Amino acid sequence: MSNGIFGIGLSxxxxxQRGxxxxxxxxxxxxxxxxTRQQVIQSTSDARATGSGFIGQGVQVDTVKRAYNQFLSRQVAQAGTESSQLETYFSQMKQIDSLLADSMGGSGLSPALQDFFGSLQEMATNPAEVASRQSMLSNAEMLVRQFHSMNSxxxxxxxxxxxxxxNSTxxxxxxxxxxxKLNETIHMAESSANGQPANDLRDQRDELVAQLNDEVRATVVQSDEGYSVFLGGGQPLVMGSQASQLTARPSAMDADRLxxxxxxGGSSIPLKEANLDGGKLGGLLQFRNEIIDTVRNGLGRVAIGLAGTFNEQHRLGQDAQGNLGxxxxxxxxxxxxxSTENTGSAVIDAEIVSYRDLDVSDYRLSFDxxxxxxxxxxxxVEGTVQTFxxxxQTVDGVRLNLASGTVAAGDEFLIRPTAKGAGQIAVSVQDTDKIAAAAPIRTSAPTTNTGTGRISAGTVNAPLPTDPNLQQAVTLTFTSATTFDVSGTGTGNPASVPFTAGGPITFNGWTVQITGTPQPGDTFSIGPNTDGVADNRNALLLGALQSSNTLAAGGASYRGAYGQLVSLMGNKTRELEVTAGAQAALLTQxxxxxxxxxxVNLDEEAANLLRYQQAYQAASKVIQTANQMFDALLEITR
Structure with a gap:
């Protein structure tokens, strides 16, 4: 009897004690x-059958169990990887928002554009003054430097x-x-402990999985070998005790892009970035794809559009030395x-043929x-594929051509029409005399004309190239109130040309209008502008470009296109601020x-401490009682 009592008390x-x-x-x-909080799992020891019934044999400790909820842990991992991605995206986005917000301030791109066109208007007011011309050149250089600064x-x-x-990789x-390594360690530890769970090691492994989800979205599948961890696209990162590797290397299409x-197992496979979502890595890749390229292309379009359209008009003017601009x-x-993996020898050439139609897209060209x-x-975002x-081929104002070589099946090319715009724009004119503020033609009419006809100053027609006969002297002689003859064109002398008052008259790359009612014998002359130093007609046309909708298929001016970019990035920053905050709150919940x-709840553990202490004391009392009973038996037998 004493052994039974002793055994029960000892159990x-x-x-x-284990509690x-x-x-x-x-x-x-x-x-x-x-x-993870642990708890002792205990059960009743098998009872001993006697003539008086089954007599209990005490208690046994079965295991120590973690209070682990796999469903909740997955929820935390999911919320954590989403929060990490959004927070990373937002922290990077704040740099872009700050960059563009500063550029709207006193020393940014918008003020630089305003100062440049303001100095152009001043030069148009005083075209003969060298100081005005120099001010325009200086402000052009400042504008270019601002583009370069933002690109840097x-x-x-x-x-x-x-x-x-x-670093994330x-x-x-x-x-x-x-x-x-922990998979291997846990397997060995639990095997040597007859399958009892190695709780602390399992906690360490789960913590590593949580840290992994902070870097990239990972899916865990549990097996007898431990955790198998897969990345978003199903690529295995961990299989039992074996781990694969990720590496970041320059892209075959763009050396500046990892x-x-x-x-x-000796094989290297590029991963699709769309499959590497979640976590810091997912946020960085998303920011790079959606924001950096967009801002670079948007700035580049403004720079290229400004340079290209300004040049087109400048070439239609005449400089202070009497030469075409x-x-x-x-x-x-x-x-x-x-691509560095191309097997063909082809060289693809791209040329901008319409600044008005330029988009902010990049293009992937492939051949099958x-x-x-x-x-x-x-x-x-990848758009609709075009096949030819x-x-x-011309797309969005860019003409593509096969310059040389041969294209092989599988060859790929990345075409970036505006990516280098902000970094490579420069001022070509360094001499104030080379600014084409004047128009290259001048019109006149003799005082001997008897009619009321008046001829306009004339405009030079685009598109380029300029007509080689542009500055050749031409005389219009009216043979009646509704017809005139042309002389001096150098390419033929049309006769009896129909005339409508105020209608356009176009020859040799210029257009004039004659209003009123000319009389037979009246003449009008169009010829070179031999004294154009004080002429501002082309300067006025250059200044008008500031408010002209010359970009985005005619839907935006220079500042308008830039303002669209600033607005887009500002809205995106605000969106990320809200969503990142909401996701952080969800993660906390x-x-x-x-x-x-x-x-671990300290109040609960304090109560458990008292409970197990009292149980320990009670068990000690049972053993003491058993000892007293055994001593009493010994006294009887003496």
Missing amino acids: ALQAA LLVTGHNISNTATPGY QLNEIQEGVNRQIE ALINTLGAQIA EIIHVM GDFFTTPGPVVAA GANYTLQPIRNG TTFP TRALQQSEAG
């Missing part, structure tokens, strides 16, 4: 990241993103290797990058052996729900 003592140990372990790990800041932001992508590799490579700005051209496919990429079989079940 109770051991159960209480005290687990409770103390819980209390000491209250602040340990990833720790974009480059710095992109370099920072590349470094963070490399390295951390993912480290976490994957640690999870694989792509993520999955390395496993040249290019005022250096206009950057499209960038065409051939029979057909070419051209896919626009705008704001990180021969060159040249989800963690609180998980911790309510899995976290």
Whole structure:
């Protein structure tokens, strides 16, 4: 009887002791990241059958169990990876918002545009003054420097993103290797403990998975070998005790752009960025695709559109030396990058043929052996594919042509019409005399005319190139009130040309209007502008470009196109601020729900401590009683 009582008391003592140990372990790990509350699972020992019935044999401790809820843990991981992605995206976005907001201030792009066109208006008022011309050149240089400055800041932001992508990739590799190692360690530990769970090691593994989800979205599948971890596109990062690697390397299409490579078993496979969502890495990739390229292309379109359209009008004017105007700005051209994996020798040429139709898209050109496919990429979104079989082809104001070589099946090219615009725009004119403020033609009418006809100053017609006969002297002689003859054209002398008062009269690349009623014998002359130093007609036309809708298919001016970009980025920043805040709140709620079940509650543990202490004392009393009974039996037998 005493052995039974002793055994029961001892089992109770051991159960209480283990309860005290687990409770103390819980209390000491209250602040340990990833720790899950543990609890002792105990059951009744098998009863012993007697003639008087089944007599209990005490208690046994079956295991120590984690208060782990797999469903809640997955919810926390899901909310965490979403929150990390949005927070990373938002933190990067604030740099862009600050860059563009500053550019709207006193020393940014908008003020620089305003100052440039303001100095142009001043020169139009005083075209003969060298100081006015020099002021215009100086403000043009300041505008160009502002474009360069913003482009340099974009480059710095992109370099920072590349470094963070490399760091995130390295951390993912480290976490994957640690999870694989823990899989092996847990398997060995639990095998040696007859399958009892290694709770603390499992907590460490779950914490590593949570940290991994902070970097990239990861899916966990549990098996006998431990955790198998897969990335968004199904690529295995961890399989049992084996871990693969990710590496960041320059893209085959763009050396300034890093792509993520999955390395496993000697094979290297580029991963689609759309499959690497979630976490910091997903936020960085999304920011790069949707924002950096969009801002760079948007700035580039303004720079190229400004340079190109300004040059077109400047070439229609005449400088202070009497020559036709040249290019005022250096206009950057499209960038065409051939994939380093191409097997053909083709060189694709791209040329801007319409600044008005320029878009902010990049284009991926590929060849399958029979057909070419051209896919626009705008704001990180792939657009509708265009298919064709021969060159040249024109898309969004850009003409594509096969310059040389042969295209092989599978070859790819990346075409970026405006990417280098802000970084490569420059001022071509350095001499104030080279500013084409005047018009190259001048009109006149003798005082001997008897009619009431009046001739306009005339305009030079676009598009370029300028007519070679533009500045040749031409005389219009009226043979009646409704017809006139042309002489001196150099390319023929049309006779009896119909005349309508106020209607356009176009020859040799110029257009004039004659109003009133000319009489037979009246003459009007159009010839070179031999004294155009004080002429401001082309300067006025250049100044009018400021408010003209010359970009975005005629839907925006220079400042308007830039304002659209600023508005787009401002709205995106605000959107991310709201969504990132909401996701952070959801993460907090989800963690609180998980911790309510899995976290350590000190009040509860204090109560458990008292309960197990009392149980320990009671078990000790049972053993003491058994000892007294045994001593009493010994006294009887003496």
